[in-house]
Amino acid sequence: MECATHTRGTVKMHADYIERSYGVPGIIYELSGDKWPPKMRVSGTRVTHKRPRTRPRSEDIDYVVKVRSTKQWKAIDKVWHCPTGDRTKHEIVGRSKNGDRTFLSSDRSFYAPGERHNSKRAVVCGDCGLLVFQLGKEACLVAGAETASNLCSVSASEVALVVLTQAHRRHNVKNDEADGLVARLVERITVLKPGGADGGY
Template sequence: MTLNATFPTGAELKQRFFQLVESGEVNLDGVMSPLTRSLVERFGAQGVDMTLAWACTPTGWACPACGRSKPEIVRLNSNGHLMCRLVEHHDHMKDLVKSEFERQCKSQKIVVADESAKQFAARASQMVSAYDNAIICDDCNAADPAAKSAVGTHRDFSFSPQEIHRFVRARPNLPHEIDVEEAARIWQQQEETFHLRLKIVARIAEIAATNTHWYQELPLGQRAAFVYRHAEHLAGRSGAPDAIYELAGDKRPSPAADVSAWRRVLQKRPRTRPRPEDVDYLAKVTCAKHWSTVDEGWRCPACQRAKRETVRKSNSGGWTFRLSDRTFYAPGERYKNKRAVVCGDCSELASKVGKEACLTAGAEGESDYARFLTVPEIALVVLAQPHGRHNVKNEVADALIVRLAERVLARE
């Protein structure tokens, strides 16, 4: 018996999922959903400005803070685009526990905390959080700092969705007005408890660094983690588990876009270097697993930076050390690939160069872009700097992209 059955490709499954959203058979939202299309027509919008949280919620969703439905939340921005914006609202006390833990660790002569201590601090931070992370509308999220400023609360305080509901005066398709007197009453009710929570934060951090019920539970369906997990489940059931990240709009560059623009942005030389206590902290706490993977004499095989030279500031401002153990192109090997451990910056650069080559070649459906480059090819184009992001030798990269595009097409 001959089997001639053909199975749908990943791109076909993804397209089928988009069609189910477009028809309303999958209860998620997106730029192609019946609700969005009707709202675009109603408002005469020139485009859609949509967040992932909006796409991951049903079309019948209502904000747990202001109570408005999606048709009551949308409005046009200055570019004539329909703003479909929901965001994740969180209690800043979790961030405060993390920063206080790091401060107390570094204030000691020797960092004695380890990764387990960091996990303890993270788990204990739930004690001082007044509410779970929640999906709310952008107007409610903006009302939180506005009310804090008007009332003069502590900088690390934040209002819960239930409290925002009390002081916002919601109007359809307009920004919120704020009842400052009501917000002040809420802060007055919470201020004493908030300062107690600050004391608990300091104590938690102290316990971790040296090896009154305020929790407001949200219904499961309003928790951010559940919203995203449910959306991924629906997409996966349709055979396209990664498709939700494109529901809010096609993020791929258009054919006319300059796909090389990313590498022509100059990364400035860092003004600061990590102190010994910064390195000690990341080696034992924040990046212990990566730090212990390679010895002190290790150098990145691509950019040739020493281990400590690859330590740099993260987007959040903390010192970090990242390694990447991944597959690269190796024509002399049996399967024409070989794994190598490179620094995080070289891994990121390899992915971006590989992606540019795939876009140049018109190859769709790729994801592991670094597998099209050899480690020596990364070394050809990288302009490394200690404790900072890489720059790119663009003239060399221009020629490399052409060769890589041919390689991509040959493999396809």
């Protein structure tokens, strides 16, 4: 019992030192073999969404195209696939909380080293856009960084690795992969923010 207590104390002291010296918040959870603590997860990101009971009918699609989301629908090419969730235009037609049919897309900036300002814009489905926001917010909470300036710290390919795609329904998330991604985002945000390991550039 004393040995276990001593080990936990040693791990905590080591974690505190690394956190202070290298700016790695939450490292205690890595050193102790645990995943990021649940309280650091943004709840909406990790909720399991069941498959829809029914698919939209042709008249539902027509309503979305001609009435509800005409501008958004026309703005996206016919052969478009979400680059992170790999869904077609028809597959992202879903339902709102009120039961209405919806079509949501999101024009977002993604982390893209080598591109101008290390970012690149892409149109993704609304669910992927929300996931990007939630993962970025989650990482910022852990890193103690401003959310607004760090929401493009994740790349499109990284988001694609954690998405469990569902047609006509909110995406689910591969939690283990998402935990690893959040850890990488924390490191990236810590390095890129002013005063970070890269000297603030």
